[in-house]
Amino acid sequence: MAIFQQILFIAVLGTVAWLGYRRVSLIRSTILLGKSEDRSDNPGERFSMMLRIAFGQKKMFDRPLIGVLHFAVYIGFILINVEVLEIVLDGILGTHRLFAPFLGSFYATLIGFFELLAVGVLVACIIFLLRRTVTKVERLQPVRHREMNGWPALDGKLILVFEIVLMIAILTMNAADLVLQDLGSPHYRQTGDFFFSQFLKPLFTGLNEETLVIFERVAWWFHIIGIFVFAIYLTYSKHLHIVLAFPNTYFSRLMPKGKMNNMPEITAEVKSMLGIETAQTGEATVIPDRFGAKDVQDLSWKNLMDAYSCTECGRCTAACPANMTGKKLSPRKIMMDTRDRLEDVGRNMLANGGKFVEDGKSLIGDYILEEEINACTTCNACVQECPVLINPLDIILQLRRHKIMDESQAPASWNMMFQNLDTNQAPWKFSPGDRFNWAAGLEPKE
Amino acid sequence: MAEMAANNEAPEVLFWVGCAGSFDDRYKKVTVAFVKILNKAGVKFAVLGTEESCTGDPARRAGNEFTFQMLAMSNIQVLDMYGIKKIVTACPHCFNTLKNEYPQLGGHYEVIHHSTFLQQLIDEGRVRIEGGETFKGKKITFHDSCYLGRANNIYEAPRHVLEALDADLVEMKRCRTKGLCCGAGGGQMFKEPEPGKKDINIERIEEALATGADTIAVACPFCMVMMTDGVKNKEKESAVKVYDLAELIAQAEGL
Numbered sequence: 001m002a003i004f005q006q007i008l009f010i011a012v013l014g015t016v017a018w019l020g021y022r023r024v025s026l027i028r029s030t031i032l033l034g035k036s037e038d039r040s041d042n043p044g045e046r047f048s049m050m051l052r053i054a055f056g057q058k059k060m061f062d063r064p065l066i067g068v069l070h071f072a073v074y075i076g077f078i079l080i081n082v083e084v085l086e087i088v089l090d091g092i093l094g095t096h097r098l099f100a101p102f103l104g105s106f107y108a109t110l111i112g113f114f115e116l117l118a119v120g121v122l123v124a125c126i127i128f129l130l131r132r133t134v135t136k137v138e139r140l141q142p143v144r145h146r147e148m149n150g151w152p153a154l155d156g157k158l159i160l161v162f163e164i165v166l167m168i169a170i171l172t173m174n175a176a177d178l179v180l181q182d183l184g185s186p187h188y189r190q191t192g193d194f195f196f197s198q199f200l201k202p203l204f205t206g207l208n209e210e211t212l213v214i215f216e217r218v219a220w221w222f223h224i225i226g227i228f229v230f231a232i233y234l235t236y237s238k239h240l241h242i243v244l245a246f247p248n249t250y251f252s253r254l255m256p257k258g259k260m261n262n263m264p265e266i267t268a269e270v271k272s273m274l275g276i277e278t279a280q281t282g283e284a285t286v287i288p289d290r291f292g293a294k295d296v297q298d299l300s301w302k303n304l305m306d307a308y309s310c311t312e313c314g315r316c317t318a319a320c321p322a323n324m325t326g327k328k329l330s331p332r333k334i335m336m337d338t339r340d341r342l343e344d345v346g347r348n349m350l351a352n353g354g355k356f357v358e359d360g361k362s363l364i365g366d367y368i369l370e371e372e373i374n375a376c377t378t379c380n381a382c383v384q385e386c387p388v389l390i391n392p393l394d395i396i397l398q399l400r401r402h403k404i405m406d407e408s409q410a411p412a413s414w415n416m417m418f419q420n421l422d423t424n425q426a427p428w429k430f431s432p433g434d435r436f437n438w439a440a441g442l443e444p445k446e
Numbered sequence: 447m448a449e450m451a452a453n454n455e456a457p458e459v460l461f462w463v464g465c466a467g468s469f470d471d472r473y474k475k476v477t478v479a480f481v482k483i484l485n486k487a488g489v490k491f492a493v494l495g496t497e498e499s500c501t502g503d504p505a506r507r508a509g510n511e512f513t514f515q516m517l518a519m520s521n522i523q524v525l526d527m528y529g530i531k532k533i534v535t536a537c538p539h540c541f542n543t544l545k546n547e548y549p550q551l552g553g554h555y556e557v558i559h560h561s562t563f564l565q566q567l568i569d570e571g572r573v574r575i576e577g578g579e580t581f582k583g584k585k586i587t588f589h590d591s592c593y594l595g596r597a598n599n600i601y602e603a604p605r606h607v608l609e610a611l612d613a614d615l616v617e618m619k620r621c622r623t624k625g626l627c628c629g630a631g632g633g634q635m636f637k638e639p640e641p642g643k644k645d646i647n648i649e650r651i652e653e654a655l656a657t658g659a660d661t662i663a664v665a666c667p668f669c670m671v672m673m674t675d676g677v678k679n680k681e682k683e684s685a686v687k688v689y690d691l692a693e694l695i696a697q698a699e700g701l
Contacts, residue, residue: 427465428469
C-alpha cells in the first residue's frame, strides 16, 4: 500500500512538473515576442523597489485593512510552502513527517505556527469572498465593469474557494493525525499537539484507527493534489501575480511617470528634414515596418509581462477619471485584453509548432477599441494605483501612435490641432507673430 | 531674448511662456502676473517671444510623434543658439516635456516649474507678501495637476507657495498622489470627450466645491480652463474664483 502511494505520488509530481514546465515555457516565449527594452540599469534601486513593493507589499497598505488581510494570505502562502516541501518529500520517500525527528519539540511549534497562518489565510479568504459576493465592492462587479464578465469574475471567486478548501484540508489532516498519535498508531510519530488542530480533535475522537487513517490520508492527498492543481491553474489565471509581482516590480520604470519613450526611428527622419546632420548616415535609412503598436508583438516585453502580472483588482480602473465618468476606457481592461491577445497568440503558436501564424486579428481593433484609448487623459492615476507597478498608460500611448501615424486615424479635432501645430507652432489657430502680444500692456523694462 | 543676446547679456533664467500663456486670454493674465513678480523680485529673465513654439506635448500625447519631434527639434535649436541653461515655465505640460523629454533629443536644460520657482523666491526672501490683498480667513483649495504631481512628484511646492498667503488651505478628498485629473491632459483639451455619463471637470469641480473653498488654486493652463468651465457650469462664478498660484502671489504683493 505504502509503495503504491509512493509510486502514485511520484507519477503525479512528474506530471505536474511537466505541465508546469510547458505552461511556463509558453508564457515565457509569448513575453519574449515583445520588443526588446533594456531594464537592467540600476540594479540596486530595482532590488530595493522589489523589496518594498512586492516583498513588503507597500502599496497594498494604501488601504490598511485590506493590506493586512492580503498580507496574511501572502505570508501564509510563502511560509506554508515549507510544510509543502515536507509533504512532497514524505510523498516521494514514503515517510511521514520527515522533519519531525530533526526538529524535536520545535516541530510542533513550527506546525502550530503554520496552522496560525492557515487560519489567517482562511479568515482573509472568507472576507475576500464576502467582498466579492455580499458587500459587492464596486470595482469587482461585472455589472459595472464589462471586462469582469464571465471567466474573470468566476476566476476571482474560484481562487478564494480553492484556498479555503486547501486550508481546511491541512487542518483536517493535522487533526486526524493528532488523534492517531493519541491512539499510538505506529506510523504516526508523536509530535505533541499543534496550535489550532488540537481543538478539532473532538471531531475525530471515537473513530477507529482505520477510519482515521482514511481521513488523514484523504486530507493529505486532497491537500497536496489541490496544491498541484492550484499551481497549474494559476498559470491560466489572474493569480499569476503571486509569482510575477517580483520580476514585474524589479523591472518597473524608474524614470518620472510623465516621461514618454522616444521613437529614435522618427528622430532620424526629423533630423534629415530639418537639415541636421545625423551622427551616422546609416541611421536614417532604418524605416520600421510599423509605427507604434498594433498588436502585442509591437509592445515591449515589459508591457507583456505587465499583462501577465495583472490580478484584475481594478484599482487602476477605480481611479481612472475617464472610467468613473462613464467612458469606455478601463485601464484594467487594457491589461486584460493584452493578456487575452497574448494567450490567443500562445495557443496559435502551440498549434503551429511554436511559430505564430497570422490570424488577421490585432490588439487594437479586435480587443481594444479606438474609443477606449482616445478617452485617456494620460493622468497616470492608473499607474500610480497599481500595487505591482503595471503601466497601462504606456500601452495606450503606443496604440495611439499606431492609430495616428500608421493608420492616420485621428479624431477630426486632433487633426485640426496637428495642422495648427505644423503651421502655427501652436495647438490653436493663432498667428505665430502674435505670440508676444501678451506683453503689450506691460511697462517697458529699463 | 534676442535683445539680450544682441547686448551680449545672459539671463538668470528663461521664462518659457507656452502657447496658453501667449494666446489664451485668461492665461495671459497669469503670464503677466508672473512677469510682474519676476520684475519685482529683480530676477533677470528673458522670453523667446515669437521665437518660441509649442513644446509638442499635445501632439506627442495624442500619438503624433512626428509633429512632436519637429517642434521639439526646432525649439532645441533656438534654445541652444541662445545658450539657455535654465528654464522656468508656468505650464506643467511644457515643464514635463522640456525637463523629461527634450534630453532624449539632445536638449539638456535645468527646468523648473513656476510653483517651485515661486517657492524658492519666497524662501530666499525675494518675494515678500505685503502691501496687497490679504488672504487671511479665505479658504483656498489646491487642484493638483497630473503633470506636476504624479508625473513629476511635485506636490509640496505649490502648497508652500499658498501657505505664504496665510490663507486657510483646505484639501479635496482626492489630492496629491490620488488627485483627480481635470480632464484636459493627453490631448483631451483639443477634442470633445468620448461618450460617457459626465464630464471629468464636473466630477472634479463638485469635489472642489465640497471643500467650501472660495478660491480654487491651479498651476496649469489646462486645469485653469477646465476648472473655470466647471465653476461656470455650476453657476458659482460670483462665489468661487479660479486663480493660478502666480496671480494669487501677485495679488498679495499688490501688483
